[in-house]
Amino acid sequence: MTSWAVDDASVCPLTRVPVMGGLVSRNGEAGAGVLEDTVETVAIALLKASDSPRLSGQSADHIRSLMCSEAEIPPIIVHRPTMKVIDGMHRLRAATQRGDRHIEVRFFDGDETAAFIFGVRSNIAHGLPLSQADRVAAAERIIRWHPRWSDRSIASSSGLSPKTVAATRRRMTPEDALAPVRIGRDGKVRPLDASEGRRHAGRLFAENSGASLREVAKAAGISVGTASDVRERLRRGEDPVAPRGEVRRENGTGAADSGNATEPRGLSGPRERDLAALLRILKKDPSLRFTESGRALLRLFDAQALCAERWDRLVGEAPPHCTPMIAELAEDCAKLWDDLARQLRLRSLNSARWTAVTPPSRLG
Numbered sequence: 001m002t003s004w005a006v007d008d009a010s011v012c013p014l015t016r017v018p019v020m021g022g023l024v025s026r027n028g029e030a031g032a033g034v035l036e037d038t039v040e041t042v043a044i045a046l047l048k049a050s051d052s053p054r055l056s057g058q059s060a061d062h063i064r065s066l067m068c069s070e071a072e073i074p075p076i077i078v079h080r081p082t083m084k085v086i087d088g089m090h091r092l093r094a095a096t097q098r099g100d101r102h103i104e105v106r107f108f109d110g111d112e113t114a115a116f117i118f119g120v121r122s123n124i125a126h127g128l129p130l131s132q133a134d135r136v137a138a139a140e141r142i143i144r145w146h147p148r149w150s151d152r153s154i155a156s157s158s159g160l161s162p163k164t165v166a167a168t169r170r171r172m173t174p175e176d177a178l179a180p181v182r183i184g185r186d187g188k189v190r191p192l193d194a195s196e197g198r199r200h201a202g203r204l205f206a207e208n209s210g211a212s213l214r215e216v217a218k219a220a221g222i223s224v225g226t227a228s229d230v231r232e233r234l235r236r237g238e239d240p241v242a243p244r245g246e247v248r249r250e251n252g253t254g255a256a257d258s259g260n261a262t263e264p265r266g267l268s269g270p271r272e273r274d275l276a277a278l279l280r281i282l283k284k285d286p287s288l289r290f291t292e293s294g295r296a297l298l299r300l301f302d303a304q305a306l307c308a309e310r311w312d313r314l315v316g317e318a319p320p321h322c323t324p325m326i327a328e329l330a331e332d333c334a335k336l337w338d339d340l341a342r343q344l345r346l347r348s349l350n351s352a353r354w355t356a357v358t359p360p361s362r363l364g
Contacts (some may be wrong), residue, residue, distance in 0.1 A: 003227060033110025033118060042105045044096060047078060050085045051112070053130060053138045058090055059203045062128045075104040076313045077117040086115050087122035113145050121320075124159035135159045139168050146187075147173070150182040152315075156323070159316060185323070190221070195241045197222040201230040202240030225331075228262050228338065250323035 006025040052058075064071065076088025080346075085092055086108055096101045106114055117283055120138045123130050128136070142149065151169065152163040158165065164283070181189050191197060201220040217227040230240040279301050288294030318326055 004043050028330070033108060033114040035077070035105045035118070036109070039104050039106055042078070044092065044103055046083055046102060047092060047103075047105075048082065048084045050079075050089060051120065052089060053123060053134050055131070055134055055137055058093055059128060063097065064140075065092045066090055067098055073160070075106045077108055077119070078105045078317055079112065080109050082109040082112065082115075084115070087120040090128060105135070117142060118216050120272075121157050122160070123319075124316075130159060136168060139165055140172060143172055144167055146183075148179045148181060148183050150184045150190075153183065153185045155315075179190060190306060194222055194226060198226065198230050198242075199242045201227050205231055206236055225334070225338075 005076070005156075038211045073091055073094075074088075076091050078084065079085040079086050092103060103351050108118060110118075116138075120130070120135075120142075124135075137152055139160055142154050142157060146154070151165040154160075154165045155162045160168075178192065180193070181191050183189050199219045201222055204216045204219055213224045213227045217224045220227065222230075229242070233240050233242070279298075282288055282301070283298055285294075288298055
């Protein structure tokens, strides 16, 4: 059987990993839902219409296509406590109109909130797609039920982008009424405002300049990426708290990742268009084009640019059971890029210093 939970971790911490847009509970706490693997045959007369995420109800055309289809139709999902159909109302209507008296079912055990979210996620993954209006309406309900869930958590459950979820949240909730923390897809609780964590990290680096990023991040309750940004700011003599509105890379795991409205950036904003222009310039440089290492570097940038144009689609279509591993790999890749950028900046700085102190006669 498949276990998962959609509680907001407000009572006690559980061991969780992202599954089906929700959070797995490995100790059977209240709020967990269980989807049975066993397929049962159930009398149609016992089943009830669901609290469907489809605002316009079922599609008659889709029902007719299912009636005429000779393909094997998967079992519908039914909420055992209420006998309401969570996923498969079109299949149920088609079976009823064919005159069937029984239908194959997999049961879902859990509360009605968990059942609704499971149904939304199932309808996103297969069958007749939910409309944009359906998804926004579903996101609104999830926000009301779980105001502390992060934008990305709700996005993965509703089939929207985190940016759309953030806009929906702002429309529904006054800024002064927003929850001070957000719960990410990894189940971790992070502050919506990371400024205090940044200040604490700044104090820790000041006390021990040799402290590792992971040690400081853990002690301050921030991500490793945020800790790295704090350290770099201190080295430049800047405040550890980034000014409001400043574009930062939080390495994908901090408060910006799981708690607020930060959106994975594609090549659409002014900053991204500038980066695309820089890539075009680099592609024309012979010192890169005609060397093996240069071509390898350009290929890496090309792949990055291609992915960045499709962030929403890549996130939305990632298999739910793979998202933890994909996220971890993305974080590791981000750290490698960060290390590369730091080494290149250092080399550029050293080169500039060498040029500044070397007599012209030695420069050729």
